[in-house]
Amino acid sequence: MRVFACLPVSPFSLPEGCPVRPAIAPVRPARRVRVGCRGIMAAGVVIVGACLLLAVNVAWNGRVWAADAPRAAAPTPVPTVPEHEGAGHEAWSFARCTATVSDDPDGARDYAEDWLNHGGGLEAQQCEALARIELGDVATAAASLDRLAHVPGWPVGDSAHAGMQPDTPQSLRRRAAVAEQAARAWQADDSPKQAFDSATYGLMLEPDDVPLRLVYARVAVELDQPQRAIDTLTPLPSVPAERDEALVARAAAWRRMGRIEQAMTDINAALKDMPRNGAALLERGILYQREGQMAQARADWQDVVTLAPDSDEADLARQDLSLLETDPEAP
Structure with missing residues (x-):
């Protein structure tokens, strides 16, 4: 039986509506990941007894972290910086986590586990699974990716609300991409039946997804x-x-x-x-x-x-x- 075993390390970039997929061996090399921007924050300056706050919001793949400074009155509350992003710590991000999966899978796994310990959600779990693939624990990673693909809503990095939000076109694309990763991982584990199931589920989410159709077709030939x-x-x-x-x-x-x-x-x-x-x-x-x-x-x-x-x-x-x-x- 011929099994396609090359796996991507970074499934898609996360800008709104723009998933990017890798193709797999034996036809295409692994995917690339776009690394997000680092945040820069500016604090307000108190001038002549009046509080003026200037907050600079920094977006990474459609996600915005905002910090606030004391002010006399605010019409709406502004979210504070999470504790794990304290002094000297860069914002956690999926792009930063997956950037070194190929070259330093141990480091990527440690980053993902640290992220999870500081409130990381679905993206942290996904990154950990991708690192496990590179480290040879393919079956565990495939099962984890398949489970993540079945979580509706896919809020960015927020496991507290996983499964509690309705699906959007963006979340369906994200879930289909994770299902594709699961199928590829099952292929690498020489488990074509599980690969077929994951690819079939992904196509239920995104029927016209070409990378998923390619994976599905290859596994169908194997079966x-x-x-x-x-x-x-x-x-x-x-x-x-x-x-x-x-x-x-x-x-x-x-x-x-x-x-x-x-x-x-x-x-x-x-x-x-x-x-x-x-x-x-x-x-x-x-x-x-x-x-x-x-x-x-x-x-x-x-x-x-x-x-x-x-x-x-x-x-x-x-x-x-x-x-x-x-x-x-x-x-």
Whole structure:
């Protein structure tokens, strides 16, 4: 069974209405995270017996923290700075937490746990799960992400009100993104059934979400349900990069159905746009092998190893090359 094991470390940025997703191996590298701005606060100055407060609100991904100074009268109360953001401490943020997940997962996990101890909510739990993936505790992380995806409302960083707020278009997108992360983590844990369940739930939240459709289709192929994959990926996405990924996934589905000619048409269309893509070359090598063209299959698999020797695609290509050496005529 071929399992896609590369995972993103930062699922989306959190500006209103703008989730960003990563694609996964063997087709795309991990996501990037946009790091938020740091807050700057200005205090009011007392002049000639009258209190004048100047408060500067700083936004991070649509969230605003405000601090107030003494004033004679205020029409509405202004929230105070949380204790954990005391002197010398920067505001907690999901972007800051995930920024070092790949390079320093221990540090990211410690940051998330400290954040949780100081009132962190859903975002802190999500960051901790992503750090656990990098540290190898994939099953625990996948279960945590799946649980978080089922929490309605998704208030930013506020676990006290989790599940108590109605969903908005933004919260549905956030929950779908977390469901996608859960599905990818289950794939990496070699648990395709759980991955399929997480992807299916995510598509209930956001039916037109292309990254989720891609994950769903790949897992469907793993579970020997290629027609589901083809139905999900047809028509193809309009964005070129997503279209090429869908072509590779659909080619695998056609192959599983024994329709090698259609699979070869899709994979060659993808390779026309991205000739050095390891996942596409790996798939075409398999198709060549099915057609009995062993020399072409070997050339594609060797290209995969040469282009990205440390990738998951290269590991799979080496396995195929080893089998080819053992039985050169095997279809």
